[in-house]
Amino acid sequence: MNAETPDDTPRGLTVRLRRRQGAAWGPGSGVGREATWKRRLPSLADIEHAARRRLPRFAYDFLAGGTGDDLGVRRNRAALDAVEIVPRYGELSAADTTTSLFGRRYAAPIGISPAGLDGLAWPDATRLLADTAHAADLPYITGTLASASIEEVARRCGDRAWFQLYGIPADGHKVTFDLVSRAEAAGATTLVVAVDAPVRSKRPRDLRHGLVVPFRPTLTTALQVAGAPAWALAALRSRVPVFANMGRYVAPPGRPATLDEVAGFVQRELRGGFTWDEIAELRQRWPRALVIKGILHPADAERAVRAGADGVLVSNHGGRQSDAAPAAIDVLPAVARAVGGDATVLFDSGVRSGLDVSRAIALGADAAFSGRGFLLGLAAAGRRGGDYVAALLTDELRTAMGQFGVDRPERLRTLDIRHATAWNVEPGLII
Ligand SMILES: Cc1cc2nc3c(=O)[nH]c(=O)nc-3n(C[C@H](O)[C@H](O)[C@H](O)COP(=O)(O)O)c2cc1C
Incomplete structure (x- = not known):
């Protein structure tokens, strides 16, 4: 589907807009589209609301949901909402959001988190988010x-x-190491080793919908698709979502893998965790920046740095792994105290605004990432929805920095913060 088709506009808006704006608006007019989004989708809460209306129910539940009773999802939000930052006044320099991570400068301390089955948010989500990363730097x-x-x-x-990286342990990690070599050859600058999904979590919403890979429609899910025409049309026009990195390990040379084969392979062979010895081995093989994703304990952060990691990504997987895990923002200060001097500290889980990004940075992160924010942006606004979310988060961060009286993201750390639910374990006391 073309980026400029009216399908990019939330359902029902196209006709009304044309009527209101006449010939000035139409396919090809990015200005009109952005003005519309700014009015209709001024926050990620609005975006989530629109995504919920535009997506088939099973897709929305897969993206927005967590494990168990969604306690982790709610805990992330409640904990972030409760972080207060006390503004300081008297400095009026413009906010500069640019940030260095592993020796490269980016436009803002904001990144896009990885998501499997992202095509459920919008077809071609991975390609579209790669384009967003390029456009937004x-x-x-x-x-x-x-x-x-x-x-x-x-x-x-x-x-x-x-x-x-997730692991494929069979045959002495042959596939895992091949993925690492491919990432290096392709030019990926940072390897992010995820350790926080050692077993599959239980997601009741997906179980209720019978969500399996490859997708096998039931009468109920078919009706849900019929009720989501923009999504269904875009899905029909695009490539079938697959685990694109996996195909070559599944089918014999010369024949493309079927969806069933790839899904079966992932189901059987994939492991979402690594031992510290495996991480040390990955360190030997990967010459560029190495980050361990899913860290919640300062002792694990220290262990990761001892194993050679250049950074840790503090995350509870967006509340999708354990309902008893703490809110990621609540453990961030302890992790930052433990390794912040020696490693880059990244954060995700619950970020829904530029203000949340400023909270994470104030509490010790060098940058904050969002998973669902970008996915729901695609769902709500179509192909350029990721670009819109990137601009929205960056603008909100700039506003927050202006409100707090800081010109550089790292200066957020000089502010006074109230964070009642922080886990105040001291690094020296941890074994
Ligand atoms: C639909 C979905 C799929 C995900 N798949 C992966 C994955 O394959 N690998 C991974 O490391 N994290 C995965 N995550 C976790 C995200 O990378 C990230 O940690 C999480 O989404 C952050 O929370 P947020 O969505 O509240 O921003 C996934 C998250 C979602 C929502």
Whole structure:
């Protein structure tokens, strides 16, 4: 589907807009589209609301939901909402959001987190988010389970491509190590090793919908698709979402893998966790920046740095792994105290505004990432929805910095913060 088709506009808006704006608005007019989004989708809460209306129910539930009773999803939000930053006045310099991560300068301390089955948000989500990373000059952690290959992502967004690794332990990690070599050859600048999904989590929403890969429609899900015409049309016009990095390991040479084969392979062989010895081995093989994703304990952060990591990504997987895990923002200060001097500290889980980005940075992160924010942006606004979310988060961060009286993101850390739910474990006391 073309980026400029009216399908990019939330359902029902097209006709009304044409009527109101006459010939000035129409396909090809990015200005009209953005003005519309700014009015209709001024915040990520509005975007989530629109996404919920535009997506089939099973797709929305897969993206927005967490594990168990969604306690982790809610805990992330409640904890972020409760972080207060006390503004300081008397300095009026303009906010400069640019930020260095692993020796490269980005437009803002904001990144895109990896997501498997991202095509459920909008067809071609991986390609579209790679384009967003390129246009907005932000890092994009594309996933092992992304819907476009690491080679294609790197072609689209260059050295903004980071690669998130899950393990395929069979045959002495032959496939895992091949993925690492491919990421290096493609030009990914950072390897992000995810350790926080050692077993599959239970997601009751998906179980209720019978959501399996490859997708097998039931009467109920078919009706849900029929009720989401923009999504269904875009899906029909696009390539079938697959685990694009995996195909070559599944089918014999010369024949493309079927969806069933790829899905079966992932189901059987993939493991979402690594031992510290495996991480040390990955360190030997990967010559560029190495980040461990899913860290919640300062002792694990220290362990990661001892194993050679250049950074840790503090995350509870957006509340999708354990309902008893703490809110990621609540452990961030302890992790930052433990390793902040020696390693880059990144954050995700619950970020829904530029203000949240400023909260994470104030509490010790060098940058904050969002998973669902970008996915729901695609769902709500179509192909350029990721670009819109990138601009929205960056603008909101700039506003927050202006409100707090800081000109550089790192100066957020000089502010006084009230964070009642922080986990105040001291690094020296941890074994
Ligand atoms: C639909 C979906 C799929 C995900 N798949 C992966 C994945 O394949 N690998 C991974 O490391 N994290 C995955 N995550 C977790 C995200 O990378 C990120 O940690 C999380 O979304 C952050 O929380 P947020 O969505 O509240 O921003 C996924 C998250 C979502 C929402």
